[in-house]
Amino acid sequence: MASTKEIKDRISSVRDTLKITNAMYLISSSKLKKAKKALAETEPFFYSLQRAVTRLLRHVPEMTSPFFEDEDLHDEEKKVGLLVVTADKGLAGAYNHNVLKVMEEELAKYKDAKIYCMGQIGKHYLEAKGIAIDTEFNFVVQNPNLSRARSIT
Structure with missing residues (x-):
């Protein structure tokens, strides 16, 4: 007791x-x-x-x-880019997990896809898996503004 x-x-x-x-x-x-x-x-x-x-x-x-x-391209002729948007830190575990799961499914379909990564969780995951990141966006997204949106596009 x-x-x-x-x-x-x-x-x-x-x-x-x-x-x-x-x-x-x-x-x-x-x-x-x-x-x-x-x-x-x-x-x-x-x-x-x-x-x-x-x-x-x-x-x-x-x-x-x-x-x-509408272009009639075969899947192997299409250029595919994956924008992986994850959180920078905690309290979004299920969201991050689902995003990374879908990303891996799409990477299995499109081997030559370019990966554009936003968020520290995604960056660390991709680096740990040895997956090449074409472009990464490292900035705090607390206060989004037009200039940050333009840098992404």
Whole structure:
């Protein structure tokens, strides 16, 4: 049977863990609200651009561009690039695992695929497996901005 001191220590430990968990919840909900706000601010621009492109394409049916054509290439002729987006640190284990699992499945299909990696977890995983990374993007994604988005594209 545990002593009274051990029980009190355990209760104290559980309370401390609860405080940490609550703090993490508050931080994540705050970040989620910020992300939703940023998305809401960009949506009007996206839909406006989408409508403009749709209107343009209606008036130019004979437009020739490789971006609007369906090429009948065989799988071995296609150039494939995989953008692997993982987290930089913890609390995204299942997400990271699923991303890396899908990446490996796609690499099995497309042996010559170029890999573009974002996130420390993916970078470390690929390096440990000896898989070549064509381009890696190492920067904190806490405050995304237009210049970072342009460097990725």
